[in-house]
Amino acid sequence: MILGILNVTPDSFSDGGEHGDAASAVEFAQHLVETGADIIDIGGESTRPGAERLPVDEEQRRVMPVLRELVARGIAVSIDTMNASTAAHAADLGVSIINDVSGGTADPDMPRVAAETDLMFITMHSRGASATMNERAVYRNTIAEVRTELELRIAHLLVQGVRSERIIVDPGIGFAKNADQDWELLGGLRELRVLGHPVLVGASRKRFLAALLPAGSKPRERDAATAVISALAADAGAWGVRVHDVAATKAALDVWSAMNGAKR
Ligand code: PMM
Numbered sequence: 001m002i003l004g005i006l007n008v009t010p011d012s013f014s015d016g017g018e019h020g021d022a023a024s025a026v027e028f029a030q031h032l033v034e035t036g037a038d039i040i041d042i043g044g045e046s047t048r049p050g051a052e053r054l055p056v057d058e059e060q061r062r063v064m065p066v067l068r069e070l071v072a073r074g075i076a077v078s079i080d081t082m083n084a085s086t087a088a089h090a091a092d093l094g095v096s097i098i099n100d101v102s103g104g105t106a107d108p109d110m111p112r113v114a115a116e117t118d119l120m121f122i123t124m125h126s127r128g129a130s131a132t133m134n135e136r137a138v139y140r141n142t143i144a145e146v147r148t149e150l151e152l153r154i155a156h157l158l159v160q161g162v163r164s165e166r167i168i169v170d171p172g173i174g175f176a177k178n179a180d181q182d183w184e185l186l187g188g189l190r191e192l193r194v195l196g197h198p199v200l201v202g203a204s205r206k207r208f209l210a211a212l213l214p215a216g217s218k219p220r221e222r223d224a225a226t227a228v229i230s231a232l233a234a235d236a237g238a239w240g241v242r243v244h245d246v247a248a249t250k251a252a253l254d255v256w257s258a259m260n261g262a263k264r
Helices: 022-034 056-072 084-093 110-117 142-159 179-187 189-195 207-212 219-235 246-263
Strands: 002-007 039-043 077-080 097-100 120-124 167-170 240-243
Touching (some): 002 022, 022 039, 022 056, 039 097, 120 142, 179 189, 219 240
Parallel strands (some): 002 240, 077 097, 120 167
């Protein structure tokens, strides 16, 4: 699955401020769908390292008009939020997926909303809040620790009534991880499949890719590398990728599936 990223934030690291009004955000989402996105992942709160939390009413003011219009157009939408009330409101408007970068830990009501709405729920691995997560990127065995911490998140969701088949896991590339740890997790994606849940990968334009490019390059110049990661993630059995440049990832995934067809 390709989740196309639609950030309606003034400060996201790679595309902040591009979709300042609802109409341009909707048009951009439509473009992502036309170029191959299966789902639009809409978020109103930046989670870049160091970001402070946004008041929930401001988050909802940003995302709800866009979300309402996308659903009206028959587009599948996921809501990228750490707030249970935003998730509940989005569920009322018809979203298909709740995507919580805190894995259901930032808001104590989130697991209950996930259970009651019975939507797909993406539980992403991170440690602490965006403001402090970089300090917590200390692991003895990155893959094993991320896997264990995801297991705890899953257990917490199950206890609160979320159905197992609704849970998608995400290693949280760039969240409480340094570049080496991000690469380790991507290299070890297969080992996350033992969790028994679909795996989502969000590597698009992230900081760890900068070292592959000339100094001073812009985040959008990381799109080719992102597309390669999409194909390799598919090869490692990932369920989905969350990307900015949908067309490049679609091409990479088409190549991967053509080669796989040829192998059979
Ligand atoms: N990354 C960001 C935001 N939301 N959600 C999931 N499930 N996985 C991610 O890796 C993820 C996310 C931050 O990136 P952005 O600022 O480009 O949206």
